[in-house]
Amino acid sequence: MREALYNMVTIKKLLYYILKTFLILFTSVGLIGIIIMLPLQDFTGIAIYAIWTAVGCLFLFSLHKHKNFFFSTGTVKSINSSNDISSSVLPAQELSAQNFSTENNSPEDEKTLEFPDTYIAFDVETPNKNNDRISYAGILLICNGEIIKNYSTLINPETHFDHFNTVLTGIDASAVCHAPTFKEYWSSIEDLFKKYVIIAHNANFDLSVLSKTLSHYDLKVPPIRYVCTYNESRNKFPQLGKYSLKSMAEYFDIPLENHHDAIADAQVCSAIFEAIKSQNFMFTPKEFEFHEEKSVSPNISPTTNTETFALPYSLPEFPLITGMRFVLTGIFTLMPKSEIVDYIEAHEGKVTSAVSGVTNYLIVGSEPEPAWKHGNYGSKIEKALSLISENNKHILFIKEEDFISFFASENS
Numbered sequence: 001m002r003e004a005l006y007n008m009v010t011i012k013k014l015l016y017y018i019l020k021t022f023l024i025l026f027t028s029v030g031l032i033g034i035i036i037m038l039p040l041q042d043f044t045g046i047a048i049y050a051i052w053t054a055v056g057c058l059f060l061f062s063l064h065k066h067k068n069f070f071f072s073t074g075t076v077k078s079i080n081s082s083n084d085i086s087s088s089v090l091p092a093q094e095l096s097a098q099n100f101s102t103e104n105n106s107p108e109d110e111k112t113l114e115f116p117d118t119y120i121a122f123d124v125e126t127p128n129k130n131n132d133r134i135s136y137a138g139i140l141l142i143c144n145g146e147i148i149k150n151y152s153t154l155i156n157p158e159t160h161f162d163h164f165n166t167v168l169t170g171i172d173a174s175a176v177c178h179a180p181t182f183k184e185y186w187s188s189i190e191d192l193f194k195k196y197v198i199i200a201h202n203a204n205f206d207l208s209v210l211s212k213t214l215s216h217y218d219l220k221v222p223p224i225r226y227v228c229t230y231n232e233s234r235n236k237f238p239q240l241g242k243y244s245l246k247s248m249a250e251y252f253d254i255p256l257e258n259h260h261d262a263i264a265d266a267q268v269c270s271a272i273f274e275a276i277k278s279q280n281f282m283f284t285p286k287e288f289e290f291h292e293e294k295s296v297s298p299n300i301s302p303t304t305n306t307e308t309f310a311l312p313y314s315l316p317e318f319p320l321i322t323g324m325r326f327v328l329t330g331i332f333t334l335m336p337k338s339e340i341v342d343y344i345e346a347h348e349g350k351v352t353s354a355v356s357g358v359t360n361y362l363i364v365g366s367e368p369e370p371a372w373k374h375g376n377y378g379s380k381i382e383k384a385l386s387l388i389s390e391n392n393k394h395i396l397f398i399k400e401e402d403f404i405s406f407f408a409s410e411n412s
Contacts (some may be wrong), residue, residue, distance in 0.1 A: 020060070119199050126157075137188060141196070198225065231275050242345070245265060249271075254275070326352070
């Protein structure tokens with residue numbers, strides 16, 4: 001079945017290129033005809049070839065508009081189309097406690113198929129930079145590329161909202177005041193996480209938030225099997241370079257509306273998964289392991305453990321992103337690193353993987369990388385400090401939270 005689907009997609013792609021080539025040639029004939037008729041002042045001929053050209057352009061435009069039909073399976077289209085989504089799937093601002101019910105939410109009565117035909121598409125939004133509570137959960141049960149059931153809801157996180165998160169998601173305290181708490185909500189969805197493979201983009205972020213939320217309410221973290229479409233995209237399409245939800249949606253011609261709306265993001269994540277699956281790729285779910293994270297001191301230690309010194313942090317000198325070179329290091333907990341990269345590149349900045357003499361900014365995540373050789377700082381920070389002290393290079397260190405604060409102010 002999978003091989004037949006792959007062959008069908010290949011045939012559709014070939015048909016697309018044949019049609020495109022024919023229409024380009026067809027339109028070119030019309031343009032050449034106009035050029036020939038102009039010196040002859042044959043206005044009848046010019047009109048005929050003008051209509052000819054217009055028809056060719058019209059069909060070319062229509063072909064481009066429906067490109068997704070040729071490059072994806074019908075299952076991806078069914079997930080993308082807003083007409084195919086249940087009316088209960090609403091933007092975050094329209095969701096309320098009325099959309100949430102603990103009745104008839106058990107997956108026991110659903111038709112059960114094995115992964116990858118059936119799975120849960122999952123995305124969360126958070127109220128503040130701590131990322132240990134959920135304000136909006138997007139949970140869609142997908143079967144054969146179609147949304148079978150929507151378990152999504154706003155959640156009262158019982159904590160404060162940061163300005164940045166409200167700007168990003170459109171959710172504030174007033175939007176969730178009548179929504180269920182996570183503890184009330186969890187009993188209706190717990191079995192989903194035990195029974196189905198979870199599909200998420202940058203899954204470690206979403207699942208870590210889920211785990212921290214469970215830990216806050218003294219609830220047990222269930223065994224979770226998951227597939228991360230961000231990692232799968234990096235592994236299967238190494239030539240792309242950018243793998244954020246937005247970048248992969250653009251690559252597969254998947255409409256991305258209401259980004260940072262948990263349902264919309266879960267829906268697009270599912271469409272990306274279906275698009276990758278349609279190209280005959282295989283997936284091996286991983287077991288999620290949750291580890292309690294410790295807060296990180298803003299100071300770093302050089303090679304000796306007794307001496308500490310503060311990083312030379314600066315506030316962002318923006319809007320000087322254009323033409324600037326950035327390096328990111330550490331674990332980013334306030335916002336997925338891929339979205340920070342997208343933001344910089346959208347403003348014509350350049351993100352590189354290594355620190356060098358032409359680096360302008362080093363953005364440091366709020367958590368240390370496990371592989372940092374000095375415990376609380378690594379080779380990128382070490383290299384930047386060396387270039388500053390020994391070569392008099394001007395490299396600014398920016399805290400993740402300062403960059404995020406700037407990001408929020410720019411989008412408010």
